[in-house]
Amino acid sequence: MPLPDGEAMMRKTIRTLLAASLLPLAACGAEHSTVHNTPPTPPPSSAVATTEAIQRQVDANELGDVPVLMYHRITEKPTSVYDRTPEDLRAELERLASEKYVPVTAAAYVTGMIDIPAGTHPVVLTFDDGDPTQFALTPQGEPAPRTAVAIMRDVATRYPEFRPVATFYVNGNPFGDPGGTRTLPWLRGHGMEIGNHTLTHANLRQAGSAGAQREISRGDQAIRQGAVGADPVTISLPFGIHPSDPALALSGGSDGVRYHYRGVFLVGANPAPSPYSPRFDPLRIPRIRSQASTGKEAQFGSTAWLDKLAAAPANRFTSDGVPNRMADPGK
Numbered sequence: 008m009p010l011p012d013g014e015a016m017m018r019k020t021i022r023t024l025l026a027a028s029l030l031p032l033a034a035c036g037a038e039h040s041t042v043h044n045t046p047p048t049p050p051p052s053s054a055v056a057t058t059e060a061i062q063r064q065v066d067a068n069e070l071g072d073v074p075v076l077m078y079h080r081i082t083e084k085p086t087s088v089y090d091r092t093p094e095d096l097r098a099e100l101e102r103l104a105s106e107k108y109v110p111v112t113a114a115a116y117v118t119g120m121i122d123i124p125a126g127t128h129p130v131v132l133t134f135d136d137g138d139p140t141q142f143a144l145t146p147q148g149e150p151a152p153r154t155a156v157a158i159m160r161d162v163a164t165r166y167p168e169f170r171p172v173a174t175f176y177v178n179g180n181p182f183g184d185p186g187g188t189r190t191l192p193w194l195r196g197h198g199m200e201i202g203n204h205t206l207t208h209a210n211l212r213q214a215g216s217a218g219a220q221r222e223i224s225r226g227d228q229a230i231r232q233g234a235v236g237a238d239p240v241t242i243s244l245p246f247g248i249h250p251s252d253p254a255l256a257l258s259g260g261s262d263g264v265r266y267h268y269r270g271v272f273l274v275g276a277n278p279a280p281s282p283y284s285p286r287f288d289p290l291r292i293p294r295i296r297s298q299a300s301t302g303k304e305a306q307f308g309s310t311a312w313l314d315k316l317a318a319a320p321a322n323r324f325t326s327d328g329v330p331n332r333m334a335d336p337g338k
């Protein structure tokens with residue numbers, strides 16, 4: 008649906024401002040890793056009065072924490088703590104929907120473009136390794152039943168505010184699809200983010216500086232070739248391991264081709280700060296492993312953390328519904 012002219016223009020302006028304010032971030036090294044997203048510019052004063060009323064009503068807090076959930080295989084027969092069954096995934100997504108979480112992509116989170124209704128909370132759903140249990144297409148071109156994408160879309164039909172969007176961190180030839188030429192364009196065309204997870208799932212510390220940059224750069228190129236027009240914005244580190252020079256995860260190059268990311272995602276083990284928080288570090292964004300309330304290290308898993316966020320709602324990011332204004336309860 009087209010946006011009203013005024014709103015479209017405002018969003019465009021904000022995007023431009025954010026892009027300008029963040030340009031040094033993409034070009035910098037570790038010493039600048041504490042540069043933060045600039046809060047959006049204020050709207051006209053009449054809008055402020057209305058917005059502040061909404062903010063009070065919904066206890067908006069856009070400096071609160073954001074859960075970034077991490078999934079791997081979605082399988083009937085889990086064999087590791089990283090696996091979840093289709094029923095586990097459905098139950099977790101339904102819990103998120105009923106607790107007023109709205110999925111946004113990792114790219115939207117790191118750039119501060121969190122455009123969700125007032126009173127709702129952003130959640131980032133991330134899927135690593137391009138496993139075919141996350142996404143596959145039927146011969147008719149529909150998401151295969153019981154894949155993560157099919158489950159996500161099904162949950163979204165039952166909960167109108169829940170958006171079926173996620174970030175897929177892929178290696179070369181994802182989802183059992185040579186070159187990703189069938190799957191990646193579908194994902195991109197349906198609002199999903201495709202993020203880099205290196206070409207061959209390399210341990211970037213062991214790869215050395217040149218090797219790490221080659222792995223990241225070639226993974227980046229593979230995404231661009233599989234989904235023409237894609238421009239990867241974020242990366243998740245295989246095994247959660249940075250290159251020896253951590254800044255090379257954000258920015259570097261190989262064979263004459265450069266890459267720049269806005270966020271580097273880790274493997275564990277707690278909610279991520281608001282992108283407007285002084286604690287936000289684009290080089291080290293924590294994620295939470297999807298997990299039941301029991302099992303190995305379950306205190307760092309999603310069920311435990313969603314329980315904690317529900318028990319202390321003041322610590323959680325709650326939107327004021329206005330994407331171009333940051334609601335700070337401390338002011």
Ligand SMILES: [Zn+2]
Nearest residue numbers: 135136245246
């Ligand atoms: Zn991985």
